[in-house]
Amino acid sequence: MKLLNTLVCIIGLTSFSSSAKLVNAEHLDALYQKVTVANKTELGLIHIYSEFPDYRWVKDPIEGVSAIDDVARAAIFYQRQYQATGSAADLEKVKSLVEFILYQRADNGYFYNFIYPDHSINKEYKTSVAEPNWWTWRALWALTQVYPTLVKTDNALAQRTRETIFATIDVIYKDFNFKQTRGEKEGVAVPEWLPHTAGDQASVLLM
Incomplete structure (x- = not known):
C-alpha cells in the first residue's frame, strides 16, 4: 500500500504542469495597470x-496612485513567477x-516614491521625496533581482x-558613513552608519 501511495505521488508530481502557478495572483494582477x-x-x-x-x-489625494514601495516588490514577484512559468505576460509586467x-x-x-493620476511624479510629499529611504532601497533591491532576467x-x-x-x-557609498560609529537617542545606543539608524531599512539593502 505504501508503494502504491508513493507511485501515485510520483505520477502526480511528474504530471504537474510546469506552467502552473503556485500562488493566486489575481488580486495583484487586478492592481496592475x-x-x-x-x-x-x-x-x-x-x-x-x-x-x-x-x-x-x-487614489490617495496626497500621495498618488502608485509607488515604488509596491511596484518594486511586485516586479520581484512577477520575475520569480516568470522563472517558474515562462509566461510572456509575467515578463511584460516585469519590464x-x-x-x-x-x-x-x-x-x-x-528615487521618488509616488506617481499622481496624471502620471506626474510626486516630488514633494514626505513619503515620496527622493532621499535615502525605504523606496530607494526597494528600487535597488528590485533592479538587482530582475537584472539577470533582463x-x-x-x-x-x-x-x-x-x-x-x-x-x-555610488550615491549610497558617497552619502553614508560605513565606519560603524554609534550615537545615542533617548538614552539608547544607535548605529549611526545604518540608514535612519534602522536595521529594518538596512536589511533591504543587504538583499
Whole structure:
C-alpha cells in the first residue's frame, strides 16, 4: 500500500504542469495597470488601494496612485513567477514595472516614491521625496533581482538597469558613513552608519 501511495505521488508530481502557478495572483494582477507617459514610455503601475466590493482602484489625494514601495516588490514577484512559468505576460509586467522604477529616479541618484493620476511624479510629499529611504532601497533591491532576467530577454533595458544599479550604489557609498560609529537617542545606543539608524531599512539593502 505504501508503494502504491508513493507511485501515485510520483505520477502526480511528474504530471504537474510546469506552467502552473503556485500562488493566486489575481488580486495583484487586478492592481496592475500599464500607462503611457509623455515620453511615450510604457510604465507598469501597481495601484496602492482598492475598495470592496468591486475592488475599484482608489487614489490617495496626497500621495498618488502608485509607488515604488509596491511596484518594486511586485516586479520581484512577477520575475520569480516568470522563472517558474515562462509566461510572456509575467515578463511584460516585469519590464513595465522596471520602467516605472527607472522613471522615478531623481537627479540626485535616489528615487521618488509616488506617481499622481496624471502620471506626474510626486516630488514633494514626505513619503515620496527622493532621499535615502525605504523606496530607494526597494528600487535597488528590485533592479538587482530582475537584472539577470533582463539580460536574457531585453538587452537595452538590462543596460539601463545596470547603469542605474551602479549609479545608485555610488550615491549610497558617497552619502553614508560605513565606519560603524554609534550615537545615542533617548538614552539608547544607535548605529549611526545604518540608514535612519534602522536595521529594518538596512536589511533591504543587504538583499
